[in-house]
Amino acid sequence: MGILEVKGINKRFGGLQALGDVNLSVVENTVHALIGPNGAGKSTLLNVLVGKLAPDSGSVLFDGKSVLGRKPHEINQMGISRVFQTPEIFGDLSVIENMMIPCFARRDGSYRMHAFETVGSEKGIIEDAETMLSDVNMLEKRDMHAASLSRGDKRRLEMAMCLVQQPRLLLLDEPTAGMARADTNNTIELLKHIRDSRDITMVIIEHDMNVVFSLAERITVLAQGTPLVEDTPDNIKGHPKVQEAYLGETAVD
Amino acid sequence: MLGLNKKDTMFLLIVIALTMATPFLMQPFSEGSALAQFNGGYPDLMAKVAIFGIFAIGFNILFGLTGYLSFGHAAFLGVGSYSAVWMFKILSLNVFPAIILAVIMAGLFSLVIGYISLRRSGIYFSILTLAMAEMSFRLAYSVFTPLTNGETGLQVRPSDVQLLDGPNAPEYPNIFGLLISDSYKWEVAGHVFTFNVGFYFCAVIAIIAFYISLRIFRSPFGMMLRAVKSNQNRMSYTGLNPRPYTLAAFVISGMYAGLAGGLLAVMDPLAGAERMQWTASGEVVIMTILGGAGTLLGPVLGAGAIKYLENIFSKxxxxxxxxxxxxxxxxxxxxxxxxxxxxxxxxxxxxxxxxxxxxxxxxxxxxxxxxxxxxxxxKRKPKEPDDAEHHPETPPHVAE
Known part of the structure; x- marks a missing residue:
């Protein structure tokens, strides 16, 4: 049984069947890619997993526990972190403060507020934050205003913020969307480094097949809200149904 | 010192010095000179600056840090005033029970209003707080007349019991016998400086209030509040529920407002419903923005500037x-x-x-x-960096 078990998820928006009977099993410590044409329901599925959308029916089990009906922050506390299509960081704060917030969240949760300590006295938290920053090669930018970072650095920071919480499952929504070639390659390297250096399961949505085939160990193809096939990257490349639905040109070259 | 770093300690000491010297600073012109009418160094005005400074400092913890714009904080000011006057009537004319009850009642009241209003954010939150405050204002005029004495306003009468006060106790708000209205006038070289007990009492409390706000700004809690303002979405996906933080900030700022309301009653033991009106809520918003929302000193400067100019212009x-x-x-x-x-x-x-x-x-x-x-x-201009794009700005420091 996988760490993430999605069974029979249905979601309708008015007359549109966004997700129809989606089943998905993600094996622990693998990278699992979700691909499919626009409107296939990839992002909807991700939103169901993190508690942003409630499905009409079905079940989602993470490590044997149901995530449905829980709020996003509760699901995060179960060990699921999410990277967004446009990096979601605390733009008004400095890079190191951005890193400290997930550290505090992991240690204290939402209800221990420390109104009478100073940020500077939290040595352990600062150390964790700095270690993670140097792990993603951003330590020299620790005091910069997060909003003034480049797009690639924002993405890097967001991933570091997720990773410092030591999640068991990392969800990535098009992590290279809108990036220049060089930034995309950096992101692939970073993700490979993450995959190989820690025990983590990743579910990645991506349009860039280069990214998908260099990272994923399993691929699920979604079309019109339903999983079409699930297989290894090599088999997906040659699968006639997939080529027909989506890959056409990419598989030819 | 006091859990502050060097820079903040200096900052706090400067604020203390300026506050203590207010009777001099606000009285720059000698009596009888043509400019004497621009003097602001009388107790009533100085105390008002301190009191509204406290009000704005508290409001800034909510608005400046979390970005939640409340249009109903005057309700808590009013609750504080009513509570204080009730303490004067029932318990004692000593100021301490009065301001303690003012803070507690305003805290409870803001817990209820905050819990309801914070279910929404942005403009809806502002409207909810505005509606709640107007409701409180109307209720103070009508249903709660037995508690608020309606349009006349609540005041201390000779017939009031004052359970804790002995037969020879002062008939006016006092600090263990020291009358709030007592003043010492110092005349020197044509200048008259007034040192008033009430003003110094308010000033000391304002400094404590400022110190607490400074500690909150520098604490992990303050950082979380800035995170709420910056990106609530990221906050929930980082495993943090923003609600307890915003509610805590709301209650803290409500208690500051209650403290200010209590002190208004200390300076003049009278509480009227007009203190809760939306214009009073709007005033603290203007003070905070005028001085600089999200900065430590801004709200105090805003309160001082507005109260001083109001006084001068009205004359x-x-x-x-x-x-x-x-x-x-x-x-x-x-x-x-x-x-x-x-x-x-x-x-x-x-x-x-x-x-x-x-x-x-x-x-x-x-x-x-x-x-x-x-x-x-x-200041001497630093040399222009040769490539501005690769020298991105550092984050603004939340002091000053």
Whole structure:
């Protein structure tokens, strides 16, 4: 049984069947890619997993526990972190403060507020934050205003913020969307480094097949809200149904 | 010192020195000189500056840090005033029970209103707080008349019991016997400086309030509040529920407002419902923005500037204006006086409105930003970095 078990998820928006009977099993410590044409329901599925959308029916089990009906922050506390299509960081704060917030969240949760300590006295938290920053090669930018970072650095920071919480499952929504070639390659390297250096399961949505085939160990193809096939990257490349639905040109070259 | 780093300790000491020296600073002109009318060094005004400073410091913890704009904070000010006067009536004319109850009641009241209002954010939150405060104001006039004494306002009467006070206790708010209204006047070289017990009491409490706010700004809690303002979405996906943080900030700022309301009652043991009206809520918003929302000193500066100018401008009536422009030919004098009198005396609100518009347009960071720019002009200009794009700005420091 996988760490993430999605069974029979249905979601309708008015007359549109966004997700129809989606089943998905993600094996622990693998990278699992979700691909499919626009409107296939990839992002909807991700939103169901993190508690942003409630499905009409079905079940989602993470490590044997149901995530449905829980709020996003509760699901995060179960060990699921999410990277967004446009990096979601605390733009008004400095890079190191951005890193400290997930550290505090992991240690204290939402209800221990420390109104009478100073940020500077939290040595352990600062150390964790700095270690993670140097792990993603951003330590020299620790005091910069997060909003003034480049797009690639924002993405890097967001991933570091997720990773410092030591999640068991990392969800990535098009992590290279809108990036220049060089930034995309950096992101692939970073993700490979993450995959190989820690025990983590990743579910990645991506349009860039280069990214998908260099990272994923399993691929699920979604079309019109339903999983079409699930297989290894090599088999997906040659699968006639997939080529027909989506890959056409990419598989030819 | 006191859990602050060197820079903040200096900052706090400067604030303490300035507060303690207020009777001198606000009385720069000698008695009898033509400029004496611009003196602001009388106890009532100085205490008001301190009290509204406290109000704005508290409001800034909510608005400046979390970005939640409340239009109902005057309700907590009113609750504080009523609670304090009730303490004067029932328990004692000593000020401590009064302000303690004021803070507690305002805290409880803001917990209820905050819990309801914080279910929404942005403009909906503002409207909810506005509605709640107006509701409180109307209720104080009608249903709660037994508690608030309706339109007359709640006041201390000779017939009140004052359970803790002995037969010889003072008939006026006091600090263990020291009357709030007591003043010491010091005349030197034509200047008259007034040192008033009430003002110094408010000033000491204002300094404590400022110190607490400084600690909150520097704490992990303060950082979380700034995170709420910056990106609530990321916050929930980082495993943090923003609600407890915003509610805590709301209650803290409500307690500050209650403290201010209690102190208003200490200076003048009378509480009326008009203190809860939306215009009073709007005033603290203007103070905070005018001084610089999200900065430590801004709200105090805003409160000081508005209360001082209000006082000065309200005094300038048509007679004073005619006096000033007597040197002009009559026909021109009348026109000048007619125009200027729209902006002074009862027209002070018009000046305030213009001032607010100018500050918001040209100095979005408020007076604090103005001060920084002003002092920045005298500093030696650092050498221009050769490639601006690769020297991104550092985050703004939340002090100053």
């Amino acid at each position: 300038i009536n048509e007679t004073v204006l005619h006096d000033w422009f007597a040197f002009l030919p009559d026909s021109i004098e009348d026109v000048v006086v007619f125009i200027l009198s729209r902006f002074t005396g009862h027209g002070w609100a018009l000046t305030l409105g213009l001032m607010f518009m100018l500050v918001v347009t040209f100095l979005p960071g408020g007076l604090v930003e103005g001060g920084k720019r002003f002092f920045g002009m005298f």
